[in-house]
Amino acid sequence: MSDVLVVGSLAFDSIRTPHGEVEEEPGGAATYFSLAASRFADVNLVGVVGGDFDSGLLSSMEASGIDLEGLKVIEDEKTFRWKGYYESDLEAQTEKTELNVFADFDPDLPPEYCETPYVFLGNIDPEIQLSVLEQMDNTRVTACDTMNFWIDSKPEALNRVLEQIDIFFLNSSEAEMMTGEANLITAAQKLRQRGPSIVIIKKGEHGVFMVGHDWQFVLPGFPVGLVQDPTGAGDSFGGGFMGYLAGTESDDFTALKHALVHGNIVASFTVQEFGVRRLLELEEWDIDERYQRFVRLTHFDL
Amino acid sequence: MSDVLVVGSLAFDSIRTPHGEVEEEPGGAATYFSLAASRFADVNLVGVVGGDFDSGLLSSMEASGIDLEGLKVIEDEKTFRWKGYYESDLEAQTEKTELNVFADFDPDLPPEYCETPYVFLGNIDPEIQLSVLEQMDNTRVTACDTMNFWIDSKPEALNRVLEQIDIFFLNSSEAEMMTGEANLITAAQKLRQRGPSIVIIKKGEHGVFMVGHDWQFVLPGFPVGLVQDPTGAGDSFGGGFMGYLAGTESDDFTALKHALVHGNIVASFTVQEFGVRRLLELEEWDIDERYQRFVRLTHFDL
Numbered sequence: 001m002s003d004v005l006v007v008g009s010l011a012f013d014s015i016r017t018p019h020g021e022v023e024e025e026p027g028g029a030a031t032y033f034s035l036a037a038s039r040f041a042d043v044n045l046v047g048v049v050g051g052d053f054d055s056g057l058l059s060s061m062e063a064s065g066i067d068l069e070g071l072k073v074i075e076d077e078k079t080f081r082w083k084g085y086y087e088s089d090l091e092a093q094t095e096k097t098e099l100n101v102f103a104d105f106d107p108d109l110p111p112e113y114c115e116t117p118y119v120f121l122g123n124i125d126p127e128i129q130l131s132v133l134e135q136m137d138n139t140r141v142t143a144c145d146t147m148n149f150w151i152d153s154k155p156e157a158l159n160r161v162l163e164q165i166d167i168f169f170l171n172s173s174e175a176e177m178m179t180g181e182a183n184l185i186t187a188a189q190k191l192r193q194r195g196p197s198i199v200i201i202k203k204g205e206h207g208v209f210m211v212g213h214d215w216q217f218v219l220p221g222f223p224v225g226l227v228q229d230p231t232g233a234g235d236s237f238g239g240g241f242m243g244y245l246a247g248t249e250s251d252d253f254t255a256l257k258h259a260l261v262h263g264n265i266v267a268s269f270t271v272q273e274f275g276v277r278r279l280l281e282l283e284e285w286d287i288d289e290r291y292q293r294f295v296r297l298t299h300f301d302l
Numbered sequence: 303m304s305d306v307l308v309v310g311s312l313a314f315d316s317i318r319t320p321h322g323e324v325e326e327e328p329g330g331a332a333t334y335f336s337l338a339a340s341r342f343a344d345v346n347l348v349g350v351v352g353g354d355f356d357s358g359l360l361s362s363m364e365a366s367g368i369d370l371e372g373l374k375v376i377e378d379e380k381t382f383r384w385k386g387y388y389e390s391d392l393e394a395q396t397e398k399t400e401l402n403v404f405a406d407f408d409p410d411l412p413p414e415y416c417e418t419p420y421v422f423l424g425n426i427d428p429e430i431q432l433s434v435l436e437q438m439d440n441t442r443v444t445a446c447d448t449m450n451f452w453i454d455s456k457p458e459a460l461n462r463v464l465e466q467i468d469i470f471f472l473n474s475s476e477a478e479m480m481t482g483e484a485n486l487i488t489a490a491q492k493l494r495q496r497g498p499s500i501v502i503i504k505k506g507e508h509g510v511f512m513v514g515h516d517w518q519f520v521l522p523g524f525p526v527g528l529v530q531d532p533t534g535a536g537d538s539f540g541g542g543f544m545g546y547l548a549g550t551e552s553d554d555f556t557a558l559k560h561a562l563v564h565g566n567i568v569a570s571f572t573v574q575e576f577g578v579r580r581l582l583e584l585e586e587w588d589i590d591e592r593y594q595r596f597v598r599l600t601h602f603d604l
């Protein structure tokens with residue numbers, strides 16, 4: 001088993017969905033990612049919080065095998081905050097973002113983090129993603145995520161990130177935004193030409209599409225009867241994916257497919273409750289059972 | 303091998319997509335359906351055209367094993383016409399509909415059609431669907447499709463159809479419209495309570511979701527690099543599905559899954575060219591090859 005390093009946000013989220021509402025729920029891309037990845041591998045977390053962040057959650061994260069030496073705690077400042085809502089189409093609508101401690105985030109990695117073999121650059125400023133990559137040595141698989149804000153505001157820095165990574169995660173509207181192509185096959189091939197050998201396009205409830213040099217792989221979403229809160233689904237997916245790869249110390253096609261399935265499954269649990277609540281309760285047999293159900297739900301050539 | 307009966311429209315379509323434009327292209331739900339189904343079973347077609355319909359296409363259809371005794375040709379009238387376009391989201395936008403011969407369509411089935419075991423009531427007035435059902439005897443599997451126009455204008459007739467059929471095909475926006483449920487699992491269960499034991503929700507490029515009494519099955523769309531024209535994808539899917547079932551004379555879970563896969567595959571060919579052009583050229587080895595590719599694209603537990 002290898003370790004995974006993740007850099008990204010920890011946050012308080014205020015979320016309204018058709019099924020309820022929470023205020024200041026602990027979340028953030030790196031929180032979802034690391035809790036998901038920790039089911040399969042040890043995690044080195046790089047991020048920043050204020051003195052107000054949930055210390056109980058941090059203890060639970062450490063107990064799950066998430067190393068927090070790379071987490072900077074600025075006692076007299078406030079944690080990053082996001083407020084938003086979802087309507088029935090499950091697209092996030094932002095009402096308010098407060099950067100707080102994130103405004104000056106410039107991570108300085110603990111020396112023992114710098115040779116972590118599996119690296120995930122969460123959806124943050126691509127210049128910070130570049131700074132983390134520069135501090136890394138001997139990586140085996142590097143991946144990054146991004147969002148419309150960075151695609152728009154820092155396209156050149158993002159392109160420099162893409163030149164240096166192996167796997168690029170993004171959602172379908174971002175893929176269209178970056179390439180002008182609504183067709184996912186064409187969009188993925190155009191994105192691969194910018195550097196990453198593998199492109200993974202997330203389609204929300206419709207699943208995920210993975211494209212490599214001479215292969216493609218596609219999974220439907222795991223059907224969930226009641227989506228309480230879509231927040232963190234993509235980050236949980238990334239965490240399940242990278243954690244699974246690191247856990248098997250592999251990156252061949254079979255490992256990539258299984259990683260995709262495990263990312264999908266972990267994300268399907270995340271959305272069933274608000275915030276990271278369901279992720280914190282997730283047991284190995286939950287994942288195994290849903291894996292078997294996913295085989296029965298999707299395999300026809302048995 | 304059993305036969306499939308289909309009732310539905312034959313039409314001239316004028317279509318504009320991001321990849322081109324055609325005028326008066328022969329199409330219609332029953333045309334797509336029967337060409338797709340004829341790859342796997344013999345088809346009895348019930349419909350109506352004017353004297354202007356494409357006689358070359360009708361000959362090709364007969365040569366493919368589609369019986370046209372149930373097709374009424376009204377020599378001095380005009381065939382049904384549809385004009386519309388698709389933008390990059392591939393949702394059909396109607397510009398003009400001319401009912402023509404379809405305005406007074408009231409099918410009177412040839413006696414030898416009345417015991418066709420597999421029946422597909424294409425997307426037409428639910429009162430016509432009911433009239434066809436009344437003429438049928440000893441059916442094995444009956445299925446129907448519909449659209450927003452009938453859901454809105456004839457909900458009671460549609461409910462009477464649902465009480466009498468086994469399989470209900472509809473797309474995800476129609477499922478939400480009929481049940482008020484955006485979640486497909488919940489929507490499908492509510493629709494099953496109205497009669498059909500199986501509900502098949504079509505999600506366009508995102509594939510298809512099938513729900514029965516105590517099982518679900520889900521397939522992603524077959525990834526197509528260039529969608530020239532989405533017209534007829536749903537009808538080709540239905541034709542591939544029902545034709546496959548009739549061809550195997552079966553309706554168990556394995557047959558239903560394979561029928562879904564073959565519907566998906568036939569539809570993936572349809573959209574690669576305008577109208578029924580690709581369907582007319584489709585060879586058995588095309589389907590076999592895409593079946594094997596679909597296994598490799600989707601199966602992880604091998």
